[in-house]
Amino acid sequence: MTTFDTAVAQARDLLRWRSPLRTELWAGRLAAGLEPGQVEPFLRRLAEDGSAESRLTLAALAAVDQAAEAASGESDGTVAAAGSEDRSARPHTVAGSGMAGALPGWVRLMTRVRCEGAWYGKGDPYGEQTLAALSFCYENGKEPHLLVVGIDQVSGGLAVDALVEEVKFLDDLELRAADPGVVAGRVLDAFELGDRILGVAVADTLPAVRPIALARAHAVPDLVRPAPDDTLTRFRELPELPGAREAFEKLAEFVGDRPLWWSPARASRFLTSWLPREAILSEAGIAAMPDVVRAWSRFSGGHPAVLDQVEADAPRLAALMADESLAGLGKRIAQSHRRDS
Structure with a gap:
């Protein structure tokens, strides 16, 4: 069975189900599965066929493509008419222009959603991957669903996976409620970062969900970009010791925008590399550092493996900080300026 035959058969089922969400997800998978050389012949075959199933396929591909295109800033949101010579629009958008008008009304609901809530937090015990979740429903209040994007912290905070599930999927995630504009901003920031880095390892399923994820995130009002993280400001367990602040x-400088x-x-x-290489601290700051790191580790989940590692490394800190051979170039220059001033 050809790709065209499979798409038409699946579109026939979708016309019976009358589900904008199923149709969007299907269109994302369909587009992701087409090789570059298959796109034009496939779209041309759909246009020539002219059946309701073919029109639905074209309309769904255009809806998802146009929404993702607008979300990524690649267009001004206008859709070129079929046959237009404007090649700035992508082929799915051009081929599907106007198709939704000749189909049942539910088709025009695709991508027309409103955000109902947002959550953010660790995706694993150590926060090496965080999860950004946004819940949506369509303009008619139906088909509530949850978008979850996995953001890899170790690689710098880029999107590596995404899925769309029922809202009850949230029950299995330990995430904090958050501002939707901030969470949506994190999602867009994570995808944008991934676009700037070549050779990023992402889940095989991400390309199919990516256009929907971009469109959903961009549909959230009052976007905040770059999106901040309030983890550091929520830390209230600073020890009452000289040098603790x-x-x-220095700890805040090290964790940066990936504090989870x-x-x-x-x-x-x-403790053993960054501080000796980068940080200039007073004797009080060095003495207070182990207790500050212990407090931060408890705040970050209190995982025994982390606390054990801190106990193993903390006794060496004073000696490491005193070893000038470990200082990086920037630290040596700063120390030289201090001595000369």
Whole structure:
């Protein structure tokens, strides 16, 4: 069976189900499965066929493609008419222009959603991957669904997986409620970062969900970009020790915009490598650092493996900070300026 035959058979079922969500997800999978050389012949065959199933296929591909195109800023949101010579629009959008008008009304609901809530948090015990979740329903209030995007922290905060599930899927995730505009901003930031990096390893399922994820995130009002993370400001367990604030400022500099990622390896790297190479601290700051890191580790989940790693590395900190051979170039230059001033 050809791709065309399979698509028409599946579209026939979708016309019976009358589900905008199923149809969008199907269109995303269909588009992701087409090789570049297959796109034009496939669209041409659908246009020539002219059946309701072919029109639905074209309309669904156009809806998902246009929404993702607008979300990524690649167009001004206008759709070129079929046969237009405007090649700035992508082929799915051009081929499917106007098709929805000749189909049942539910088809025109595709991509027309409103955001109902948002959540964000760790996807694993150490926060090496975080999850951004957004719930939606269509303009008619039907088909509530949840978009979940996996954001890899170890690789810099880029999107590596995404799925669309029933809202009850949220019950299995330990995520905090968050501002929808911030969470949607994180999703868009994560996809944008992935677009700038070549050779990123992502889930095989991501290409099919990507256009829907972009469109959903962009549909959220009051987007915040770049999206901040309030984890550091929620930390209230700073020890009452001389130098504790100075120590925490260095910790905050190290975790940067990925504060949920705190694993044994990252804690060890901070104490045994980053601090000796990068940080200039007073004696009080060095003395307070182990207690500050312990408090941060408890705040970050209190995982025994992390706490054990801190206990193993903390006693070495003072000696490592005193070893000038471990200092990086920037630290050596800063220390030289301090001595000369």
